[in-house]
Structures are given as C-alpha cells and as structure tokens.
Amino acid sequence: MAMAIRYERPYSHSAHWARRLAWVGLVVFLAAALSHRFGPLTTPHFLVLAGSGAALSALAVVLSGIGFIRLWRVGARGGRAAFVALLLAALPLGVAGYAAYAYFTRPMIYDVTTDPFASPPWLKVPVAHQDFLARPPVTLQDREIQATAYPELTGRRYEGALDRVLEGVRKVADEQGIVFTGEAGLENVISDLEDLAVKPDGDTGGESAITVVPVPSARPLEEGFLPRIGGPSDVLLQGEWRSLVFGFRFDVSIRLREEEETALVDMRVASRYGPHDLGLGAAFAERYLKALDAQLLGIAGN
Structure with a gap:
C-alpha cells in the first residue's frame, strides 16, 4: 500500500509579526493624533508618539517584505498578513513622509509676517514649554529667508474706512477659525462713511448713492526707515489658530493702520512649538488674506 505524502507549507513568522506591529503602530499614531487634536497632548509629546508609531510601521513594512520573499521562494504562509501590514502602515508612513518632505523643502522658520521690517507685535508674548524643540x-x-521663500506674502491696502475693514477682518477670522484672545486700539476706529459714498452734484438724497468698493492694492515701498511697529493709532488683534487635521497651534497677530484715507492690514503667524512650521504658517496667512480680499470686495459704504 502506497504511503500518502502530505505537503506542509512553511509558516512565515515575519509576515504575521509585520501585521501585529502594523496594528500597534497605527493605534499609537491614531491615539496620539486624536489626543493632540482634541485632548491635552502637547506638540512635543505628539511628535514623540507619532514618530514611534511611524517607526513601528516602518519595521512592519520591512518584515512584510521578508514575508513576501518567503512566499515567493518557498510558498510560506503569510502573504495575506504581509499585505494587511502594508495597508495598516500606509497612514503613519504617509504622514511621516509628507512631514519629512516639508521639513527639507520649506525654510526652517516658525514665524512669518507680511511686514518683515516691522511685524505686528504681540499684545501678550506667547509662552509654551518647548521641551526638546528648542528654537532661536x-x-x-x-x-x-521668508521673503525669498514666500514672495507673495505681503500686506494689504484697502480703500475703505478703518471700521469697515475691521468688520471684514473679524468676519474672515471667524470663518478661518481664528479665536481672538486680545485687542488693542479699538478706540481708533472712527466711523467715517463719507469716503465710501460719493453723491453727484445736485443730489437731493432721493437717488441712490454711488458706492466705492474697497480694492486691495500693493503696499507702498519702504522709505529707508523702519515704520512704527505698534503705534498709538494702530488697531491690534491677537488670537490663535489650529490646523484642521492635527490641531497644530499657531499664534496670530493682525494690525490695522489708517493711512491717507486707506487702511493697511498686516498679519503675523507663528507656530506655538518648534523651530520649523513646515510651511503651514505662510500657507494659512496667504489663505486668510485671499479670503479677506474677497470679503472686502463685497463691502459697500452703506
């Protein structure tokens, strides 16, 4: 009687360990992200935990590769586990890869402003415990460096009364998620609507007034001296903004200044933690100013 031979496929321990490590890495990464976005976790601790999750995911990818090699050479079981490990590791490694790309392609600065010669001051200097993220x-x-990297980040000049521009600044800030924590110089805001409405000669008030819409124009060239940073006629607004996905904290200062029947708006955005903002500060400032341009183009002096 012939003896039946039963072939036993070898077992790939590396593939199954890859899946386990990928699960752990993903859980650590998601827990850190959620705690940072909605909980009390600070940015330095988030970076440590998220980096640990990404490191575990990277190790899982290596073990997954070994599992695929074993599957190809000897038909070892574990191909499905290795594939699942790759899927689980995609999110932590994708975020880490994007952060690394931004770190090496964006300038290492954490404070950007539309007025590099005299940036809007802080009403209260932001203080945060940096841990290992020390910055000069x-x-x-x-x-x-900022002017070279972000040449389009410039202030705005609007042909409108200061109170109308302030109204637009507040509205856009609310839409963009800025929460103001301090204000100064609001007594300088004087309602003067005569520069927003021009009536033709002989108008008795029965006809509708022709309105002038505030239009942004280029900032004037510097005159060779440093303008005042926070003069007595300035309006200063300070607040904070958090990025949408991971909740990175940024401090924001907006300065309004009335000059020759126009209003100048300058902005400053600084990362709360670390010496590098990965380009998020400049991107947010440009997005805010573009939204402000669109908002003020629709304001008429009623």
Missing part, C-alpha cells in the same frame, strides 16, 4: 529668536536673516 527670530532674526533679520529669518525675515530675508
């Missing part, structure tokens, strides 16, 4: 103070060289 902002220098003139940092402003020059």
Whole structure:
C-alpha cells in the first residue's frame, strides 16, 4: 500500500509579526493624533508618539517584505498578513513622509509676517514649554529667508474706512477659525462713511448713492526707515489658530493702520512649538488674506 505524502507549507513568522506591529503602530499614531487634536497632548509629546508609531510601521513594512520573499521562494504562509501590514502602515508612513518632505523643502522658520521690517507685535508674548524643540529668536536673516521663500506674502491696502475693514477682518477670522484672545486700539476706529459714498452734484438724497468698493492694492515701498511697529493709532488683534487635521497651534497677530484715507492690514503667524512650521504658517496667512480680499470686495459704504 502506497504511503500518502502530505505537503506542509512553511509558516512565515515575519509576515504575521509585520501585521501585529502594523496594528500597534497605527493605534499609537491614531491615539496620539486624536489626543493632540482634541485632548491635552502637547506638540512635543505628539511628535514623540507619532514618530514611534511611524517607526513601528516602518519595521512592519520591512518584515512584510521578508514575508513576501518567503512566499515567493518557498510558498510560506503569510502573504495575506504581509499585505494587511502594508495597508495598516500606509497612514503613519504617509504622514511621516509628507512631514519629512516639508521639513527639507520649506525654510526652517516658525514665524512669518507680511511686514518683515516691522511685524505686528504681540499684545501678550506667547509662552509654551518647548521641551526638546528648542528654537532661536527670530532674526533679520529669518525675515530675508521668508521673503525669498514666500514672495507673495505681503500686506494689504484697502480703500475703505478703518471700521469697515475691521468688520471684514473679524468676519474672515471667524470663518478661518481664528479665536481672538486680545485687542488693542479699538478706540481708533472712527466711523467715517463719507469716503465710501460719493453723491453727484445736485443730489437731493432721493437717488441712490454711488458706492466705492474697497480694492486691495500693493503696499507702498519702504522709505529707508523702519515704520512704527505698534503705534498709538494702530488697531491690534491677537488670537490663535489650529490646523484642521492635527490641531497644530499657531499664534496670530493682525494690525490695522489708517493711512491717507486707506487702511493697511498686516498679519503675523507663528507656530506655538518648534523651530520649523513646515510651511503651514505662510500657507494659512496667504489663505486668510485671499479670503479677506474677497470679503472686502463685497463691502459697500452703506
């Protein structure tokens, strides 16, 4: 009687360990992200935990590759586990890869402004425990680096009364998620609607007034001297903004200044933690100013 031979496929331990590590890495990463976005976890601790999750995911990818090699060479069981490990590791490694790309392609600055010569001041200087994310103070060289990297980040001049521009600034800030924590100089806002409405000669008030819409124009060139940073006639608004997905904290300062029947708006955005904002500060400032342009183009001096 012939003896039946039963072939037993080898077992790939690396593939199954890859799946386990990928699960752990994903859970650690998601827990850190949710705690940072909605909980009390600070950015330095988030970076440590998220980096740990990404490291576990990277190790899972290596073990998954070994599992696929074993499957190809000897038909070892574990192909499905190795594939699942790759799927689970995609999110932590994708975020880590994007962060690394931004870190090396964006300038290493954490404070950007539309006025590099005299940026809007802080009403209250933001203070945060940096842990291992120590950063130097902002220098003139940092402003020059910013001007080279983000040449389109400039202030705005609007042909409108200061109170009308302030109204638009507040509305856009609310839409963009800025929460104001301090204000100064509001007594300088004087309602003067005569520069927003022009009546033709002989108008008795029965006809509708022709309105002038505030239109943004380029900032004037510097005159070779440093303008005042926070003068007595300025309106200063300070607040904070958090990024949508991971909730990175940024401090925001907006300065309004009335000059020759126009209103100048300058903005400053600084990351709360770390020496590098990965380009998020400049991106948010540009998005806010574009939204402000659109908002003020629809304001008429009624």
